[in-house]
Amino acid sequence: MIDAATLDLLRPLEEFEEIRRRAARLGDRLCDLSYANPYEGVQRGTRDVLRHALDAERLLDLQYTPFGGHTLARRAVADDLGERQRIPYAFDDVVLTPGAMAALHLALRASATPGTEVVIPVPCWLDYPLYALHLGLTPITVPLPAPEFLLDIDAIEAAITERTSAILLSNPSNPAGRSYSEDVLARLSAVIARAAHRIRREITLISDETHRDFTDAASHCPGARVHDTTLTVYSFGKYHFLQGQRVGYVAVAPGHPRRAAVAAELVRWTRVTGICTPTALMQRAIPELLALRHDLSPIDAARAWVSSELRQAGYRVTPADATLFLYIETPGAEPDFDFARRLATRGVLVLPAPVFHHSGHFRLALTGGRRMLETGVRILGTTINA
Amino acid sequence: MTAPHVSDVAARIETFVREHFRVAGHDTRFSRRAPLFDLGYVDSVGVIELLEFVNEQFGVRIPDEALLSDEFTTIDGMAVVIRRLLDDPASRSPQRR
Numbered sequence: 001m002i003d004a005a006t007l008d009l010l011r012p013l014e015e016f017e018e019i020r021r022r023a024a025r026l027g028d029r030l031c032d033l034s035y036a037n038p039y040e041g042v043q044r045g046t047r048d049v050l051r052h053a054l055d056a057e058r059l060l061d062l063q064y065t066p067f068g069g070h071t072l073a074r075r076a077v078a079d080d081l082g083e084r085q086r087i088p089y090a091f092d093d094v095v096l097t098p099g100a101m102a103a104l105h106l107a108l109r110a111s112a113t114p115g116t117e118v119v120i121p122v123p124c125w126l127d128y129p130l131y132a133l134h135l136g137l138t139p140i141t142v143p144l145p146a147p148e149f150l151l152d153i154d155a156i157e158a159a160i161t162e163r164t165s166a167i168l169l170s171n172p173s174n175p176a177g178r179s180y181s182e183d184v185l186a187r188l189s190a191v192i193a194r195a196a197h198r199i200r201r202e203i204t205l206i207s208d209e210t211h212r213d214f215t216d217a218a219s220h221c222p223g224a225r226v227h228d229t230t231l232t233v234y235s236f237g238k239y240h241f242l243q244g245q246r247v248g249y250v251a252v253a254p255g256h257p258r259r260a261a262v263a264a265e266l267v268r269w270t271r272v273t274g275i276c277t278p279t280a281l282m283q284r285a286i287p288e289l290l291a292l293r294h295d296l297s298p299i300d301a302a303r304a305w306v307s308s309e310l311r312q313a314g315y316r317v318t319p320a321d322a323t324l325f326l327y328i329e330t331p332g333a334e335p336d337f338d339f340a341r342r343l344a345t346r347g348v349l350v351l352p353a354p355v356f357h358h359s360g361h362f363r364l365a366l367t368g369g370r371r372m373l374e375t376g377v378r379i380l381g382t383t384i385n386a
Numbered sequence: 387m388t389a390p391h392v393s394d395v396a397a398r399i400e401t402f403v404r405e406h407f408r409v410a411g412h413d414t415r416f417s418r419r420a421p422l423f424d425l426g427y428v429d430s431v432g433v434i435e436l437l438e439f440v441n442e443q444f445g446v447r448i449p450d451e452a453l454l455s456d457e458f459t460t461i462d463g464m465a466v467v468i469r470r471l472l473d474d475p476a477s478r479s480p481q482r483r
Contacts, residue, residue: 059431071429072407078426079410088415091426287408 009130012354015337023344031376033364034349036324038241040369045292046240053285062280068267069096069249069277076287077249081232084212085222087254095266096283099246100210100235102275104131104168107231107250109269110262111204112137112165118206119159119167121151123327123358125174125208137165141357149176149318149327153187160195160203167192170208171223172215175356175363176327177303177320182221189227196229202258205230210248213239214299215322228255231262236282236289238324241367247282247289299324302366306377313381318361326364331384336362343383348376389472395444396465402439403461407432418461440464445478446471 002010016034023030032039068074071091078089097103104127112118114136120128122141129139142159145152156167167188172179180188189205196203207223207230224230235248252263270276277283306326307317316329330339336352336359343350353361368376390398396418403409407427409416415425422428428436437448446468448458457463471477 059434071426072432075426076408079413083410083412090415 006130006133009133012352013126016340016351016355019337019341019344020349023347023349026347029347031348031368031372031379033366033368033372033376034351036238036241036243036365036367038367038369039372040367042241043294045294046242046289049240049285049288049292050245050281052288053281056284058284061284065277065280065283067270067277068092069094070280070283070286073283073286074249076290077251080290081224081251084217085225087224089251089254092263093252093254093259094249095251095263095270096247096249096277096286097270097275098248098278099237099243100208100233100248101127101131102246103233103235103248103250104128104206104208105135105273105275106266106269107204107206107233108132108135108137108166108168109273110250110265111202111206111231115163116165116201117161117163119156119164120357121156121169121173123149123173123175123353123356123361124168125170126355126357128168129357132168138163140164143358144176146360147316147318147329149173149178151180151184151188153184153191156188157191157195160191160199162199162201164195164199164203165201166204166206168206168208170210172209172211172220172322174208174211174323175325175351175361176318177323177325178318179215179219179322180221181219182226185221185223185226192227192229202229206233207231208233210235210238211323214296214324219321224251224253224255228253228257230256236286239294240289240292242289245279245282247278247286299366302370302373306364306366306373309377310380313377314384315380324366326366327361328364330360330362333360336360339383342386343380346379346383348379348383389469390444392465392469395468396461398443399436399440399461399464399468402436402443403427406435406439418465420461421459422461423459440468444468444472447477449477 074094075091077094078091081089117138117140118132119140121144132139140159142155192203205223205227209232212220224232230253232251237243252259310317318327320326330336340352351363353359452458452467458467
């Protein structure tokens with residue numbers, strides 16, 4: 001049975017779902033800016049890769065694959081990570097998962113034992129605390145300072161106790177849309193290393209880099225580059241708009257002091273938890289997905305245009321440089337759900353901050369397409385003073 | 387017809403492995419001495435594909451004990467095994483005898 005603490009964590013999203021279900025009756029008149037769903041469709045190149053994965057026949061190609069994933073797909077990911085992070089990965093550093101959600105579960109399982117704590121800067125992706133709680137861990141949320149929402153290293157350091165097992169964050173951050181610089185991450189690494197030495201316990205940095213592709217590659221600093229005891233989480237879903245196909249991975253940093261043991265443990269957890277692997281077909285698509293590049297200029301243009309328009313309308317918009325989202329202050333100190341509900345009755349869906357374990361803000365997705373964004377921005381402009 | 391030199395055998399296997407198993411050009415760990423199975427260059431279905439290639443290219447059937455040997459884990463080792471078998475008419479595949 002679900003306990004009361006878990007129900008508390010589920011409540012904000014379930015409250016939003018009630019709003020969404022009602023608003024969905026508006027059909028194509030609804031401006032759905034809540035999730036990163038690509039209303040203008042999936043890129044042709046992505047469909048071609050899936051088609052090719054199905055057409056390129058190979059013996060046993062749609063059968064079970066080993067726990068940890070198909071060897072050649074794992075090696076393709078390792079090669080890609082090696083190139084991106086400038087650290088040589090081996091295929092068995094990588095464990096393929098059905099999306100980032102499963103990867104997060106494995107990462108938490110492999111880095112924390114029940115009864116320990118996970119430090120989570122907030123606002124954060126909605127289910128980090130939920131997963132921690134489910135695994136018997138205590139989520140310790142650390143508010144990031146508005147309006148910049150950059151990492152507050154001192155606050156994170158202050159949140160670390162003798163029971164801390166992991167620091168869990170997204171980089172670039174969802175929902176705030178910020179990339180963390182190498183300097184900031186190096187400071188975080190130093191804090192983690194110092195604390196781990198003090199409490200005589202390994203503290204793992206779980207770095208969710210699902211949005212890494214929506215920022216300038218040169219400016220994105222992977223966690224594993226600056227901190228050895230790191231597990232990197234990634235999903236192919238966001239960049240290729242394949243969220244429903246559930247394919248991702250968790251990777252052990254090559255510098256991890258228990259590299260081989262943690263990698264082996266991750267594989268074991270795929271079996272113990274029943275998380276297993278992504279589908280055989282999606283694993284076969286991985287090498288080509290890694291090579292596929294999309295034009296992101298429409299997202300960059302949408303981010304700049306929506307930010308500018310909403311600021312002119314009087315909104316305070318977090319200066320995002322990444323992800324598919326904008327994080328915006330809820331106007332007039334109105335309760336977040338009241339504002340989201342009021343906006344929904346006008347035909348615009350956004351996610352209120354309590355979903356992200358935060359308050360006073362809402363998240364807006366930039367993937368709705370031009371018509372939806374223009375209409376949404378116009379309605380947001382008239383709602384701020386209504 | 388003269389049997390190929392061991393380095394020619396190794397070169398043909400290397401080309402096949404690089405292309406068929408998508409070895410990245412920048413991969414510095416890959417070489418003719420790299421353990422192909424331990425490093426994830428060839429998977430279990432890949433062994434079947436590699437043996438088909440060896441059979442087509444060189445007309446030899448690799449005996450079980452050679453497949454299970456440490457020698458048959460690197461390209462250089464495979465080349466030595468294949469070159470040895472080419473000198474042994476009993477190892478030729480039926481269609482090549």
